[in-house]
Amino acid sequence: MFFKNFKYIIRLFFNHMLIENIAITIVKKNIKHMYLRILPPDGEVKLSAPLSASDEDIIRFVKSKKEWILKKQKYILENDIKAPHKYDNGEKHCLWGREYTLQLISNRNVKHAFLKDNTIYLPIPKRSTIEKRKKVLDEFYRKELKAAIPQVLDKCTKIVGRKPKSINVRKMKNWGNCKQDGRITLNLNLAKKDMECLEYVMIHELCHLIEFNHGKNFKKLMDEFCPKWKEIKKRLNE
């Protein structure tokens, strides 16, 4: 009963308006100030407003932000910004530069995500949160990357002529990192990119064992050991 009422209340405070030819979804909440969000992939405009805000308040606010809204929408559409993942059935996720379909399975005997045909199977309990699903998939990427490293490392150490002290995989901001003592860390998201990207990052980090900065000499080494590095770097950061 409570749930039914709750849904009713939500609907009461949920509204749509067309202001200056911009479609706005308005959600009234117990907040002090109005704020706007422009959402990928199609630039949907969501406005959160205080319970006390009148239609006039909302129209005035949206008009004052019109330029900003249009600029944001243009950016999202022109740059093909994707909506954040929800880790639902049928969603596309990349592995080694190829797209796979996600399939959730609830089977207590399956502990880890696995790949079969064109599908990544994600074992998760029913009604799990997005964070939990992401964690299970991240573990899958970690395992994939760790399995790929030995062969790539072997190839790249032969090219560069240096060996790292250790290699770790973790979530990080950059694609890779190399400490002066020879410890290399790789971003687990490299498992989403194609194998050439992993080789490029590996060569980059190994080159730091010769030249610790990104100066002229470093670039010379990259040109020598990975002639296509500029092109691969661009693809990696797309």
Ligand SMILES: [Zn+2]
């Ligand atoms: Zn570097």
